[in-house]
Amino acid sequence: MTTRTTCPYCGVGCGVLxxxxxxxxxxxxxxxxxxxxxxxxxxxxxxxxETLSLEGRLLHPEIGDARVxxxxxxxxxxxxxxxxxxxHGPDSVAIYGSGQLLTEDYYLANKLMKGFIGSANIDTNSxxxxxxxxxxxxxxFGSDTVPGNYEDLEEADLIVMVGSNLxxxxxxxxxxxxxxxxxxxxxxxxLIDPRRTVTNDIADLHLPVAPDGDGALFVGLLAHLDRLGVxxxxxxxxxxxxxxxxxxxxxxxxxxxxAGATALSAVSIARFYELFAxxxxxxxxxxxxxxxxxxxxxxxxxxxxxxxxxxxxxYPGMGPFSVTGQPNAMGGREVGGLANMLAAHMEFxxxxxERVSRxxxxxxxxxxxxxxxxxxxxxxxxxxxKAVWIMATNPVDSMPEANAVRTALxxxxxxxxxxxxxxxxxxxxxxxxxxxxxxxxxxxxVTNSERRISRQRPFLPLxxxxxxxxxxxxQVAHRMGHxxxxxxxxxxxxxxxxxxxxxxxxxxxxxxDLSGLVDADYESLAPVQWPVRGKSVARLFAxxxxxxxxxxxxxxxxxxxxxxxxxxxxxxxxxxxxxxHWHTMTRTGKAARLSAHMAEPFVEIHPADAEALGIRRASxxxxxxxxxxxxxxxxVTDRQSRGQLFSPMHWTDQFAGNGxxxxxxxxxxxxxxxxxxxxxxxxHAEPA
Ligand code: SF4
Numbered sequence: 001m002t003t004r005t006t007c008p009y010c011g012v013g014c015g016v017l018x019x020x021x022x023x024x025x026x027x028x029x030x031x032x033x034x035x036x037x038x039x040x041x042x043x044x045x046x047x048x049x050e051t052l053s054l055e056g057r058l059l060h061p062e063i064g065d066a067r068v069x070x071x072x073x074x075x076x077x078x079x080x081x082x083x084x085x086x087x088h089g090p091d092s093v094a095i096y097g098s099g100q101l102l103t104e105d106y107y108l109a110n111k112l113m114k115g116f117i118g119s120a121n122i123d124t125n126s127x128x129x130x131x132x133x134x135x136x137x138x139x140x141f142g143s144d145t146v147p148g149n150y151e152d153l154e155e156a157d158l159i160v161m162v163g164s165n166l167x168x169x170x171x172x173x174x175x176x177x178x179x180x181x182x183x184x185x186x187x188x189x190x191l192i193d194p195r196r197t198v199t200n201d202i203a204d205l206h207l208p209v210a211p212d213g214d215g216a217l218f219v220g221l222l223a224h225l226d227r228l229g230v231x232x233x234x235x236x237x238x239x240x241x242x243x244x245x246x247x248x249x250x251x252x253x254x255x256x257x258x259a260g261a262t263a264l265s266a267v268s269i270a271r272f273y274e275l276f277a278x279x280x281x282x283x284x285x286x287x288x289x290x291x292x293x294x295x296x297x298x299x300x301x302x303x304x305x306x307x308x309x310x311x312x313x314x315y316p317g318m319g320p321f322s323v324t325g326q327p328n329a330m331g332g333r334e335v336g337g338l339a340n341m342l343a344a345h346m347e348f349x350x351x352x353x354e355r356v357s358r359x360x361x362x363x364x365x366x367x368x369x370x371x372x373x374x375x376x377x378x379x380x381x382x383x384x385x386k387a388v389w390i391m392a393t394n395p396v397d398s399m400p401e402a403n404a405v406r407t408a409l410x411x412x413x414x415x416x417x418x419x420x421x422x423x424x425x426x427x428x429x430x431x432x433x434x435x436x437x438x439x440x441x442x443x444x445x446v447t448n449s450e451r452r453i454s455r456q457r458p459f460l461p462l463x464x465x466x467x468x469x470x471x472x473x474x475q476v477a478h479r480m481g482h483x484x485x486x487x488x489x490x491x492x493x494x495x496x497x498x499x500x501x502x503x504x505x506x507x508x509x510x511x512x513d514l515s516g517l518v519d520a521d522y523e524s525l526a527p528v529q530w531p532v533r534g535k536s537v538a539r540l541f542a543x544x545x546x547x548x549x550x551x552x553x554x555x556x557x558x559x560x561x562x563x564x565x566x567x568x569x570x571x572x573x574x575x576x577x578x579x580x581h582w583h584t585m586t587r588t589g590k591a592a593r594l595s596a597h598m599a600e601p602f603v604e605i606h607p608a609d610a611e612a613l614g615i616r617r618a619s620x621x622x623x624x625x626x627x628x629x630x631x632x633x634x635x636v637t638d639r640q641s642r643g644q645l646f647s648p649m650h651w652t653d654q655f656a657g658n659g660x661x662x663x664x665x666x667x668x669x670x671x672x673x674x675x676x677x678x679x680x681x682x683x684h685a686e687p688a
Contacts, residue, residue: 003459004031006446007045008100008439009582011324012036012172013448014045015527018440018459026052026440026459035527036150036448042171043580043594050591052440052460058422059464062433070465070475077389077432078479080414081117084386090119090364092386094376097124097337098393099326102444102456104494105469106328107335108486109391110343112473113370114336115362116482120348120370121385123339125393126329127373127675132291133322134333134341135673136300139556140308142548143511144333144345147540148283148319149450149529154180155317158188158279160272162214162303163289163679165197168579170287170323170449178202188279190272192217193289194574195604195646196639205271208641211572211680213262215295216560217269218302220258223250224273225309235311239544242555246305249557261563276306281317288325288576292679294561297672301556308553314541323449330447334512334530335498339370340674344502345512359504361485372674374400374667380408387414391469392436394584396425397652400665400676403628418472421586425653425660435466439587442468444491445525454527470494492522508533511540511547566643566682571609573623573681574646575661581650588650601651601659602633604640605685613685620688623647625681628663631688645685649678 002019015034019027026049032039061073068076084092095113097106101124113122137144153159154176166174181187181202191203192214200206209217225231226247236243255273259266276282284307290299304313304320312318324330336343346352348369357365371379377399379385388409399405409415409429417430420438427433440460447453462468470491477486488494503515516532517525529536546553566572580597582588589595603621605613615621617636622629623645632647640646651659665681 003457004455005457005459006327006454007041007048008327008456009044010170011326011329011449012170013327013446013452013454014041014172015454016041016045016048020459025049034454036450036452037172040172040175043597044582044588047591047594048439050593051587053590054463055590056421056423057463057466058419058427058433058435059466060435061465064431070467073432073434074475074479077416078476081387082480084414085117088386090117091121091370092384093117093119094121094371094385094388095391096373096376096388096393096395097122097332097391099124099126099129099329099332100392101328101332101469102442102446102491103328103331103335103498104444104491105391105473106332106337107343107494107498108470108473110336111360112477112482112486114342114366115357115360116364116477116480116485118364118366120339120366120368121376122337122370123373123376124332124337125373125395125398126326126332127338128292128398128678129288129325130291130322130329130333131338131673131675132293132296132670133300134338135297136304139297139301140304140554141541141546145511145540145547146322146449146451147314148321149538150176152283152317152319152321153177153285155281156283157186157281157317158190158275160190160192160276160282160284161199162192162284162286164285164287164323165193165199165576166285167197167199167201169325169577171579173323174199188275190275194641194644205268205275207264207268207272210261210263211564211574211644212293212295212561213264213563214290215299215302215558216253216258216261218299218306219250219558219560220253220255220269221273221276221306222246222302222309223253224255225277225306226251228277230277231309232311235544236309239546240308240553240555241550242557243309245557246555249559261560280312282312283317283319283321285321285323287323289679291675292677294668294670294677294680296670296675298556298558298560302558305555305558308555314539316539327448328446330449330451331445334447339372345510355505356501359501374669374674374676377405377408378667380412383411385412387416388412389416389418390426391418394424394426394586394652396429397584397660398649398662400662400678401627401667402660402663418469420466424584424586434472435464436472437462437466437468441466444470445495451529452527453530455525495522569684570682571643571645571685573664573683574644574679575649575665575681576646578648578650581648583650584652585650598648600633601630601648601661602635603685604635604637604646606640606642607636607638609642610634610636613687615685615687622686622688623664623683625664625666625683627666628660630661630664631658645683
């Protein structure tokens, strides 16, 4: 029997058809009816069937290294958390979750922490991925709303890709653009990225901007649009506020000044500005090169400012478009899975706190934001976190200053990890190991980058004693004395509560509204874009109404950071994904053909830099920073700019002795969003 489900990797959220075979294998195909991919899959998605073995799975609960029963493990977790709370207060405990959790799991973790333990110390690896887009959306729109959809990328006459290697990181979206361009060759594509990535193969113009120079590039664009007289004054007057202040901040940014800040030629900047100015249907699509920066939120708003100034938002083929990294980064945001948000896009303001508390019947509602990811592990290192529960993620490898995170976890009195894998670098530090269900076994929903909610459905039995995350969270809540509020038999009941909360005292005031799904059949739920008020809404803001108090969008005045000055002998290290691996490789590492693409950790270095350092092609290189060091293979390529390096984020101690690249990255964060600057580590390189 074929099961209709959703890919567990990137934020494109492709529909997958999974068919178990009599020999125990599973045939995977793209779902031709899913609106994200219409049957397409990338290399990772099509190899999903090769990642389903039980090798390396955690199949039984463990305390220390001893196998225990579920009752013993759950009692231990509940008692450990309750005693930390009673001795040190609710802010002494924390949950660190993941964009791999399904919405139902996320919802319960958030409810337990914020409503029943009484702390907002629940953050997730979505902080590393999307937090600056969330903050930028809220500043501009009054809500965390992605205005458009994937069709806009196909209907645009100009696609501006910023800090995004779409060809490798969102491959099916890239394939859709390639197909659309084949139909409409007049479509133009500009790639703004310090690296000449594979995505450049379809670009008409590549702007190899200096790291973090993209802020200045879009501030200069706003000034240039005004100088050219292509600003949409009537749109600005009717639907926005703050334009004059944003323009005042931008007006000194001539093309020559932008060239100085971006290391781009004035000619190429002028060409980009001209294309943007003269094309109405423009989509600016961006991801981690924008978000993972100490000025990420400002960069998001610098982009949105240009779309607001030209009224290019909410209509087919135009708008700013943040593409998420993970399958359920959006779903996590929807249930409040970040330390500074409440559920259903509500905020830490008195009326929202009271509303959510009343809806949940919460005995101990959190009243203030909690610790964001980097701050959370720093607090742990200071001994302030006495118990932490990590769900479906591997912060010992993926957090900046990863060695310090490892040390912090090693000193935390109670570390609980629920995961499907027994041997991650984080699992090695767990006092309690809880076997969680994985893709193919889990049942729930995810939300992709275009606000589309899709079902992930099980097609395999639960192995060993593995259980779904929602069940594990509910059982711990029961043992903490909150049974009635966590009495769910199936994930559909949790989804129904999530739908009810989204519509609770909403009446169109909040963007996230699922009232049209109140009577939906969960089992057969077809992919649907929120908001769903009667029917699904494909684009927002076409009516010029935003979710601010006065209904107007906000321009944000942006002061780009000064050009980055490197000390002699140092390099700027950019980190990111390769085509065929995912995060810390716990799934993709099982598929031999995926590992064949890039077999080991490496560093891309420009030929002139390699020669100056005496680094030969394929030789070993030692990269070091004040936070750690790694040994990686040299990939000498002129795709890399001089003075800059690139290394993938995937390899761990589990897969390669010494390739944990995030051990080098400083824990510097964006001051608005708290998102770490994972694209900007200052390192030293030498032959090993
Ligand atoms: Fe999965 Fe993303 Fe590939 Fe689609 S593009 S198959 S969601 S990894």
